[in-house]
Amino acid sequence: MTLADTVALTPDPEAVELVAQKPARLLRQAWRLWRTRIGVVLAGGVILIAIFGPYVAPHGPSDFVGAPYSSGPGIFGTDHLGQDVWSRFLNGGRSILWIATAATVLGITTGALVGLVAAYSRNSLDDVLMRAMDVILAFPQIMLALVALVTLGAQSWLLILAVGLTTMPRVARVVRGAAQPIVERDFVAAADALGVPRWRILFSEVLPNVLAPLMVETSLRLTYAIALVASLAFLGFTPNPGGADWGLMIFENRIALSVQPWGVMLPIIAIGLLTLGTGLIGDGISRAAAGIDRRRGGE
Amino acid sequence: MATEPSGSAASQTAVADPAGGAGSSGAGPRRHWWHIGGIFGFIVRRTLLGVLVLFLVSLIVFAATQALGDPARAILGRTATPASLAALHKQLHLDQPVFQQYWNWITGLLHGDAGTSLAAQIPVTDYLKDRVVNSAFLVLVAGGISIPLSVAIGSYAALHRDRPFDVITSIVTLAFAALPEFVVGLLLVFFFSTNVTHWLPAIAAPGKRPWQDLEGMILPVTVLVIAVTPYVVRIMRASMIEVLESDYVEMARLKGLPEREVLVRHALPNALGPTFQVIAINLAYLAGGVIIVEYLFNFAGIGGAIRDSVFNNDLPLVQALAMLIAALYVVLNLLADIATILVTPRLRTRL
Numbered sequence: 102m103t104l105a106d107t108v109a110l111t112p113d114p115e116a117v118e119l120v121a122q123k124p125a126r127l128l129r130q131a132w133r134l135w136r137t138r139i140g141v142v143l144a145g146g147v148i149l150i151a152i153f154g155p156y157v158a159p160h161g162p163s164d165f166v167g168a169p170y171s172s173g174p175g176i177f178g179t180d181h182l183g184q185d186v187w188s189r190f191l192n193g194g195r196s197i198l199w200i201a202t203a204a205t206v207l208g209i210t211t212g213a214l215v216g217l218v219a220a221y222s223r224n225s226l227d228d229v230l231m232r233a234m235d236v237i238l239a240f241p242q243i244m245l246a247l248v249a250l251v252t253l254g255a256q257s258w259l260l261i262l263a264v265g266l267t268t269m270p271r272v273a274r275v276v277r278g279a280a281q282p283i284v285e286r287d288f289v290a291a292a293d294a295l296g297v298p299r300w301r302i303l304f305s306e307v308l309p310n311v312l313a314p315l316m317v318e319t320s321l322r323l324t325y326a327i328a329l330v331a332s333l334a335f336l337g338f339t340p341n342p343g344g345a346d347w348g349l350m351i352f353e354n355r356i357a358l359s360v361q362p363w364g365v366m367l368p369i370i371a372i373g374l375l376t377l378g379t380g381l382i383g384d385g386i387s388r389a390a391a392g393i394d395r396r397r398g399g400e
Numbered sequence: 401m402a403t404e405p406s407g408s409a410a411s412q413t414a415v416a417d418p419a420g421g422a423g424s425s426g427a428g429p430r431r432h433w434w435h436i437g438g439i440f441g442f443i444v445r446r447t448l449l450g451v452l453v454l455f456l457v458s459l460i461v462f463a464a465t466q467a468l469g470d471p472a473r474a475i476l477g478r479t480a481t482p483a484s485l486a487a488l489h490k491q492l493h494l495d496q497p498v499f500q501q502y503w504n505w506i507t508g509l510l511h512g513d514a515g516t517s518l519a520a521q522i523p524v525t526d527y528l529k530d531r532v533v534n535s536a537f538l539v540l541v542a543g544g545i546s547i548p549l550s551v552a553i554g555s556y557a558a559l560h561r562d563r564p565f566d567v568i569t570s571i572v573t574l575a576f577a578a579l580p581e582f583v584v585g586l587l588l589v590f591f592f593s594t595n596v597t598h599w600l601p602a603i604a605a606p607g608k609r610p611w612q613d614l615e616g617m618i619l620p621v622t623v624l625v626i627a628v629t630p631y632v633v634r635i636m637r638a639s640m641i642e643v644l645e646s647d648y649v650e651m652a653r654l655k656g657l658p659e660r661e662v663l664v665r666h667a668l669p670n671a672l673g674p675t676f677q678v679i680a681i682n683l684a685y686l687a688g689g690v691i692i693v694e695y696l697f698n699f700a701g702i703g704g705a706i707r708d709s710v711f712n713n714d715l716p717l718v719q720a721l722a723m724l725i726a727a728l729y730v731v732l733n734l735l736a737d738i739a740t741i742l743v744t745p746r747l748r749t750r751l
Contacts, residue, residue, distance in 0.1 A: 136574075236456040239726045241688020247710045248464045248722050328580035332692055335582045336707050351586065358586070358602075359594040365586060373583045380578025 124312050130389035137385030144378025147371050151194025160185040162192040162345035177363035180354050190367045192345035197334065197372070200260050201326040207265030208326070209319050212272025217303050217311070219273065220280035231277065234270035242267045242329060247338075255338035264329055268322050275318050279311040313390040320383030324376050331372045347372055439741060446737055450730040457726040458509075462502050465719055466494070475518060475713040492715065509723060515716030519709070524720045528702060530609075532724075535694070535701030537610050539686045541617065542624035547679055550629045554636025554675075555668065561641060569637075573630035581692040585623040589696075592619065603698040610699070620697045627689050628682045635678045640671040673740055680736030687728050 131137045160166055162184065169183045177186040219230040237245065242264075249263040283289065284307060292302045333339075334348020342349070347368035354364030472488040473480055489495045493504055508515060514524035557566040576584070593602035604616040643649060644667055652662045690703030698704070702721055709717035 232453075233456075236453050236460065239453050239457050239729045240722070241685060241691075241725065241729075243688050243691055244706065244722060244725050245460075247691070247706060248461060248718060251465050251710050251713060251715065251718050324578055328578075332580050332582055335580075335692070336695060337711055351582070355586070358590065362590065362595055366590065369583050369586050373579055373587075376578045376580060376583075377575055380574060384574050 124316060127313055127316060127389055131385040134385045134388060136381045140378045140381025140385060143374045147375040151198050154191030154194055158188040158191040160188040162189050178361055180364045186364045189345040189350055193347045193350055196346050197330050197348060200257060201330045203261045204264035205323045205326045207261060208268025208322055209272055212269040213276045213315055216273040216276025217280055217307055220277045221284050221303055221307060234273050237267060237270045243332060246333060250338055255340050257340040260340060264326050268326060272318050272322060275314055276311055279314040280307050283307050283310045317383060317387040317390055320379055320386055324379040324383060328376050443738060446734050450734050453730055454727060458506055458723060461719055461722045465715055466501060514720035517714055517717045519712045519714045524716050531700055531702050531705055534610050535690055535703060538620060538690060538701060542621045542686060543683050546625040546629045550632035551636050554633040555640050558637045558640035558644060573633050576626050577630040581623055581627050581689055582696055584626050585693060585696045588619050588622060620693050620699055623693050624686055624689055628686060631682055632678055636675050639674045643667045643671045676739045677736045680732045683732055687725055
């Protein structure tokens with residue numbers, strides 16, 4: 102439960118030597134790496150399918166179109182209830198994307214706030230905040246999310262809250278680590294001496310200098326949030342049990358993998374490409390932030 | 401930490417800050433009169449901190465399961481009648497004040513009584529006895545394969561930096577780290593069990609202990625190894641590169657030691673230091689990863705039990721399992737901190 106935790110979960114340990122960089126410049130540098138471009142193509146493609154899929158789906162997600170597990174009228178056949186697999190696939194991406202994105206935003210904002218306050222306070226508040234984060238870190242993320250679902254069931258807001266709040270301590274550690282050297286710097290002391298309010302110092306002096314690690318962390322956490330939300334759905338925990346959802350499709354059709362593989366393979370491939378894409382983008386940003394591309398003369 | 405300004409210690413890459421856990425994290429040297437020095441004092445402090453963390457964890461688990469909404473209503477669902485609700489409230493002691501409920505639960509746990517499983521109708525401890533052993537076997541086999549494998553791959557990649565092996569390793573570990581376990585697992589099932597070939601069983605043999613069903617262990621272990629290896633490979637590679645560029649390795653080379661001895665005697669032990677933390681975290685992570693893997697392969701362990709207990713609203717079982725996993729986390733982290741201190745003598749000066 103020390104710094105190594107942060108390092109373990111960062112895509113490239115070399116990213117620890119992050120330097121303050123302007124976000125736009127960082128993204129431009131990341132874009133020069135081929136892995137970032139491949140990541141954008143993969144994740145972007147899946148996101149487009151998830152967003153625009155419902156408009157081009159030939160059938161409704163719950164329409165009965167033929168005998169269960171038959172070849173049906175569509176290209177990919179029917180599922181266990183005789184619904185069109187291709188239509189359900191086109192309809193099923195939105196909920197995962199929306200829940201994972203909202204949870205990431207929640208986790209990043211709260212985590213960054215806790216990390217900044219902890220680094221800047223440098224007193225017992227720092228200890229209390231970080232020990233509180235340690236308590237949440239004493240669980241695997243999926244375990245805590247599951248425990249939260251026991252009594253209230255898998256509702257969207259609860260999933261967002263559970264995934265977001267378990268993301269928070271991991272972000273807080275990274276942000277605190279990055280902010281600690283910054284709060285020691287002279288310009289922070291100068292602003293303090295000028296009587297600038299502490300919250301404003303935090304947001305206008307410290308925050309801009311930890312944006313690079315925060316961006317790396319965002320892409321990384323988005324990858325894990327997508328994986329976590331999809332995994333929970335795979336375990337049978339989705340907010341809309343009757344609706345179309347990639348994780349739920351896998352949960353429902355897994356038993357018939359050998360007769361009707363498409364009901365499982367389509368969502369698997371989509372989720373795999375999506376996390377692969379966001380993972381590649383995250384690695385690209387982290388490499389750009391660490392300046393590895395310059396040291397190696399580009400890749 | 402005693403001599404350095406706060407902040408700089410934390411910014412030193414992966415050489416973690418084991419002393420920080422004792423309540424002085426990043427805040428410089430603050431010694432109290434009750435401060436016990438040395439490794440023994442460090443272990444005592446970390447153990448006490450672990451107990452504190454577990455206490456707070458128990459509050460979270462209790463709040464999430466018992467105080468958030470009405471568990472009896474969740475268990476009974478639509479069949480709930482006022483009479484059946486009252487009966488279940490009584491059975492679960494939900495009619496008592498919240499503090500009393502928590503006290504009963506936590507003292508029961510400390511006495512080895514975790515209540516009765518609502519779904520299986522047998523004591524939770526009996527239900528979990530065999531499953532804990534099964535899961536431990538699974539995790540140990542997976543850890544036993546993945547740790548030496550990843551230390552070897554990481555070191556080799558560091559020694560051949562930017563060569564084809566390193567580049568391929570970097571891409572493969574990145575991909576495996578990004579893919580969720582169930583995606584990897586179902587792809588393996590698709591290719592090796594159900595559709596493409598039929599070489600391996602898609603589920604663990606029911607009613608057999610895992611060591612009696614080694615064929616059924618192959619896929620679950622493979623998924624766990626794929627899930628954990630990337631992280632250890634990456635930290636091992638980074639740590640090894642740092643060590644190889646250090647003065648003492650250069651010194652060892654300059655004084656003419658054979659390369660093999662430089663690596664095995666000087667570089668490897670130092671590079672392993674930060675890796676211990678990651679290994680422990682990943683072993684603990686395996687304890688969470690087994691939820692997906694055991695459910696996927698129908699493996700009779702605690703991971704599958706966690707999923708089923710949440711799915712069935714089996715409250716006593718969920719609570720016991722959550723505490724078990726959290727305790728495992730705390731113990732593994734403690735062991736990792738102690739191991740790091742033992743292999744990294746220079747950290748001992750900070751105690």
